[in-house]
Amino acid sequence: DAKTTQPNSMESNEEEPVHLPCNHSTISGTDYIHWYRQLPSQGPEYVIHGLTSNVNNRMASLAIAEDRKSSTLILHRATLRDAAVYYCILSLYNQGGKLIFGQGTELSVKP
Amino acid sequence: EPEVTQTPSHQVTQMGQEVILRCVPISNHLYFYWYRQILGQKVEFLVSFYNNEISEKSEIFDDQFSVERPDGSNFTLKIRSTKLEDSAMYFCASSVEAGPTDTQYFGPGTRLTVL
Numbered sequence: 149d150a151k152t153t154q155p156n157s158m159e160s161n162e163e164e165p166v167h168l169p170c171n172h173s174t175i176s177g178t179d180y181i182h183w184y185r186q187l188p189s190q191g192p193e194y195v196i197h198g199l200t201s202n203v204n205n206r207m208a209s210l211a212i213a214e215d216r217k218s219s220t221l222i223l224h225r226a227t228l229r230d231a232a233v234y235y236c237i238l239s240l241y242n243q244g245g246k247l248i249f250g251q252g253t254e255l256s257v258k259p
Numbered sequence: 260e261p262e263v264t265q266t267p268s269h270q271v272t273q274m275g276q277e278v279i280l281r282c283v284p285i286s287n288h289l290y291f292y293w294y295r296q297i298l299g300q301k302v303e304f305l306v307s308f309y310n311n312e313i314s315e316k317s318e319i320f321d322d323q324f325s326v327e328r329p330d331g332s333n334f335t336l337k338i339r340s341t342k343l344e345d346s347a348m349y350f351c352a353s354s355v356e357a358g359p360t361d362t363q364y365f366g367p368g369t370r371l372t373v374l
Binding site for chain 2: 240
């Protein structure tokens with residue numbers, strides 16, 4: 149299974165931007181980069197995904213390195229409700245939808 | 260907004276008993292999944308299901324586990340003879356398709372406690 153590496157934890161202050169890094173040096177050309185998050189006591193929740201170009205949606209932005217070996221999830225203004233575990237997951241072309249979760253990054257947001 | 264629902268939210272059972280965890284996926288979704296998360300550990304894939312068949316299963320999904328779509332709306336996970344180590348949160352998810360760009364929508368989970 150394709151592997152991603154994320155820091156175990158990060159801290160942010162409320163209303164400041166947060167950059168959550170992910171390394172995926174073994175990514176192949178057809179693998180999509182997905183981010184999910186898991187709020188306390190809830191199921192995982194989709195955040196964003198991309199292939200090569202940077203992506204924006206109402207929740208976040210995804211910046212993908214030119215060589216695609218790393219990516220960064222950007223929360224433009226962290227709120228207390230953004231405190232969660234954030235997972236960077238590679239979605240393989242022939243994986244049949246199976247998501248392989250790593251340990252993720254636990255983001256804490258201070259008021 | 261449509262959502263995946265799961266019942267019960269918490270199930271307590273004795274070791275060796277059978278349990279059935281229920282899920283109602285989003286109505287136009289065709290692919291269904293079960294994941295589990297042991298307390299303090301990562302989310303683990305158990306099984307994917309499409310067209311009334313298992314598409315893929317993990318090593319965890321052994322003979323004591325089974326899945327079924329008994330009608331047009333429910334998707335169930337049965338554990339035949341529960342063990343202490345089956346205690347975990349079980350999450351159901353669904354998606355329209357199962358390609359690399361498809362989003363999975365997760366339910367809130369069922370906490371299974373095996374005594």
